[in-house]
Each structure stands twice: as structure tokens, then as C-alpha cells.
Amino acid sequence: MNMAKLIIMAGGASSRMKRSIETSELTPETKKIASSAHKSLIPLGSKQKPLLFHLIQNAVNAGFKEVYLITSPKNEAFKEYVGSAAKNNLFAGALVHYALQYLPQGRNKPLGTADAVQQAMEQYPELKNEFITICNADNLYSVHAFALLLAPRDTPHALISYNRSSLNFSTTRISSFAIMDMSEEGYLQNIIEKPDPETLKNYEHTSDHIGVSMNIFSFKGALLFPYLKNCSLHPERNEKELPEAVRMMIADPNNKIRCFKVSEHILDLTSAEDLKFFSNL
8 A cells, every 4th residue: 555645734723832932931032933833843952853844754764755734824934944835845855745724714713624634635636546644743753653554454544542551741631632442353433532530440441552542544535535524513613623534434334443552652742831842852
């Protein structure tokens, strides 16, 4: 299977990062970048390379060759750093193409991650005929995780299941993560958002791997697209979200999603306080 095409979602507003900037101990220059650009472009570590660079470099080291970067139409900061062409910008070892997530008429914020991927596939129709991997721009996925999604498998779809006990986040943050219900054969059965303590206790008794999704998936584009298009709106956030499209997909028993279990921490850049964890880059 040729799955060396990666979609990175970087179209969000980074609102939590922007709210936390003023009370942080960042330098004035870093605060300026963090308040005006997407958080994946904030300089990190001793080399002052942004998360996006390290993320794409890890993907390239795993075998990816092309990246479709979803941004808002106002993506001048990305163009300054990644490249100004609409397509074929050579960056961190990959060819990077821009996909733009436009606002639907009558909305003042993006329609969600499922809509972002749908718009990318409409702008690049070849993605409907390919195996594609999709991930967030604010998580630093390892070479190992990327490589698992490029390896041969018995299903057209797959995702990475992170062992909850291996994630070195605060208890409060971990408690907000959705957990995955998997069959004994390792296929996804459900995604449970904000599980209550009793539900967690049941999983702790039956498994030594409580799976958490950190939003890195691999799909056959043609099979995914209808679920993106028909994805229902989240009742509270009023957005079309990729996990909901996945839930709709697995409601059909013919759509099996293989869960690759990984026990490792993943760096996550949500707010300014997370920047210190990237100091070793």
C-alpha cells in the first residue's frame, strides 16, 4: 500500500495558547510570535525550530514524502516559514502543499476537523484515491508511531492507541481524554469522550492498555470521504469533528479500524505552560 501522504491539521485558532501567553514567562519575541502565528510555528528548544519542523521531520524519517498542510486562508506566517508556493514547498525533507479551510457562509469560526479534511480532499482529489494519514499539528508524534501507520496491515483503516498509563500529563488533562473501546482482536469498537470514573474502573480491571486517541489516523481516502461529508455536528461545539466521522464509520461492521497499541509519551503543545517540555529539542 502506498500511504506516504500525510495530512496535518493546522487550521485552528490556537485560542488556549493565545489566552495563556500574557501570564507566561516567554521572551517578548516568542510572545509576539505565539500571539500572531499558529502555535506549531513557535520556536522551540536550543535550535529554535518550531514543532511543525520536528513533526514533519519525524514523518519523513518514517517514510512519508508528501505533506498536505491544512491552514486558514490567512496563512502568511506559514508561507514565510514553510514556503510561499501553493504546492511543492520543500520543507524538513518533504514536499508540502497547502490546503485551505474556508469558513462556511454565516460562521465566524471553522466548521471542525472533519470539515478541514473534507476541504483538503476536495482541493486535492488525488487524496480520495490514496491511503492517507491524518494528524494534529500540535502533537509531536514519534517516528515509530508514523511508521506503524505505513506498515502493511489487514484493514484499510488504522489508528494509534496510546496507553493511558504511559502519558505523562497531569491527572486533570488525562481525565479529559477520550478512551477507545477495542475488541479482543484489536479493532476499534467505540470512542468514549470524557469517560466517568466508573467506566474507567471497568477498563482498568479488564485491560493493562487503556487506549487513548491522540488524533493520528490512517484511512483509505475513498472510504473516508462520505463520512466526512455527512458527519453530524457536535451538539455542544457545533462542529464536524473527525472522531465523530470515525464513530459513524465503525457503525458499519464492514469498516474495521485496526488499533496499533503504543506505550510512549507524546509531547503536546496546547498552552504556553507546555513549551518547557519541548526544551530538549
